[in-house]
Amino acid sequence: MDLIDVQEIRVPATRSDISVGPSEKILAGGTWLFSVLETGLTGLIDITRLGWPPVTRTDSALVIAATCTVAELSRLTPPALRTDPVRAGRGLESHSDPLALFWQCANSFLASFKIWNVATVGGNIALALPAGPMISLAASLDAEAVIWMPGGGERRMPVAELVTGVMKTALMPGEVLREVVIPLTSLESRTGFRRIALNDLGRTGTLVIARRTATGETVFTVTGGTSHPVQLRFAQPPTAALLRDGVSAIDCWYDDAHGSSDWRRAMSGRFAEQLRQELA
Numbered sequence: 001m002d003l004i005d006v007q008e009i010r011v012p013a014t015r016s017d018i019s020v021g022p023s024e025k026i027l028a029g030g031t032w033l034f035s036v037l038e039t040g041l042t043g044l045i046d047i048t049r050l051g052w053p054p055v056t057r058t059d060s061a062l063v064i065a066a067t068c069t070v071a072e073l074s075r076l077t078p079p080a081l082r083t084d085p086v087r088a089g090r091g092l093e094s095h096s097d098p099l100a101l102f103w104q105c106a107n108s109f110l111a112s113f114k115i116w117n118v119a120t121v122g123g124n125i126a127l128a129l130p131a132g133p134m135i136s137l138a139a140s141l142d143a144e145a146v147i148w149m150p151g152g153g154e155r156r157m158p159v160a161e162l163v164t165g166v167m168k169t170a171l172m173p174g175e176v177l178r179e180v181v182i183p184l185t186s187l188e189s190r191t192g193f194r195r196i197a198l199n200d201l202g203r204t205g206t207l208v209i210a211r212r213t214a215t216g217e218t219v220f221t222v223t224g225g226t227s228h229p230v231q232l233r234f235a236q237p238p239t240a241a242l243l244r245d246g247v248s249a250i251d252c253w254y255d256d257a258h259g260s261s262d263w264r265r266a267m268s269g270r271f272a273e274q275l276r277q278e279l280a
Contacts (some may be wrong), residue, residue, distance in 0.1 A: 002037040009044045015148065020045060020174045025058075028067055031115050042269070043188045047176065062182040064143075066122020070106050070134075073121055077103035098191040101137055101209065108195055109134035109202045128163045131204040131224050131255045135163055139229040140209035140221035141186040150174030156181075160221070162231045166254070168228075186257035189213045192278045194271035195224070200257060205259035206268045210275035212237065218279060220246070220272050225264030228253045232272075237280055240273060247272050 009027070012018045024043035027033060035045075047067060054068035059194035060146065064073065081100040085107045110131070111119065124134035125145070138145075146164045147155050149172075159180060162170050165274065171177065195207040206225030212218045218231040220243070232238075232246040247269040253261035 003034065003041055003044075005038070005040055005042055006044060007042050009046055011046045011049045013050070015050075016047060017266055018047065018148070018176060020150070022173075026126070026176055028126070029069070029118050029120040030113070030123070031119045032123070032127055032129075037226045040151050052179070056090050058182055062184065062187065064121050064180045064182065066120060066126075066177045066179055068121045069117055070109065070111075070121070070124075071116040072107040073102055073134075074116065077101075093148045093193070098141065098187050098189055098211065101140065101191055101193060104193045104195075105133040105137040108136070108207060110201070122181060123182070125159060125162065126169060126171065126177050128165070128169050130166060130227055131205070131207075133207070134145075134161065135229060136207050136209060136221065136223040138180050138182070139163075139223065139231065140191070140211060140219070141182045142219070143183075143186075144181045146178045146181060147171065148176040151269070154178065160231055163228050166227050181268075185213070186211065190279055192275035194275060196267050196271075203258045206264045206271070208268055208271040208275060210272070210279055212279040218276075220252065222247070222268050222272075222273065224255055225259065225261075225268050226250060240276065240278065243272055243276050245267060 009126065021043060023040055024045055025041060025047040028048060029043040052067050054065055054072040056063045067117045077099050081097055082103045083154035121134045124132045125138060143159045144156050145159050149155060164170055189211045192210040196205045197203060198205060204224035207223050209221045216236045218234045222230045230250050253265050255261040
């Protein structure tokens with residue numbers, strides 16, 4: 001832990017206790033925050049003690065608290081849909097039931113099962129790393145982020161638009177990601193999943209999730225290989241040429257030690273076509 005300037009960790013009991021100062025950060029698990037040097041950070045606000053139910057269901061949505069852990073989220077996938085973790089993480093299994101995505105995305109973490117018990121959905125989304133699998137999951141299911149504004153009130157926006165770049169989000173100073181709302185209609189779709197990394201347990205090189213609704217609308221969500229989520233949305237299943245043109249038009253491919261931008265572009269195009277054929 002290299003948070004050498006931290007002087008205080010505050011644990012709010014209610015929303016009114018949450019007030020983020022200019023040199024403070026929200027702590028929602030901290031599996032990344034505690035692993036890097038943070039100079040000038042004087043305070044942490046631990047929201048994991050607020051007692052938010054991890055997952056609730058309404059008549060129209062599945063609501064996932066920002067403090068829901070990866071372990072809690074993974075249990076949304078029925079045992080019958082779970083696959084071998086290594087195969088799931090490599091994207092070698094395909095399921096027509098979108099509930100399988102919770103298990104597949106959980107296994108896309110570059111993390112041990114111990115981290116699953118601490119890392120949170122909201123923390124992974126707000127961190128905004130390209131390889132954030134909770135970003136992949138939420139964006140692919142057209143989830144909406146509920147954001148608490150300082151001083152009261154809230155605003156909402158698609159998770160796919162919340163992440164704007166590498167470790168950049170649309171969150172304004174003092175705002176807190178409260179929950180992620182997944183429409184139940186998204187969980188009635190057929191889905192397909194593909195992921196690749198440079199080694200079996202490595203950080204995601206690219207991750208493509210396809211989803212087709214009962215009306216034929218087909219959405220391809222590309223993450224991991226791009227600096228922010230990219231969605232290709234078609235009113236009806238696209239032709240191979242139309243989908244290929246859509247992937248080719250993506251202009252935010254990421255390039256780092258975990259994969260070149262050319263490789264990520266090529267694999268994303270290959271995966272998208274495989275998923276197009278599967279969902280057809």
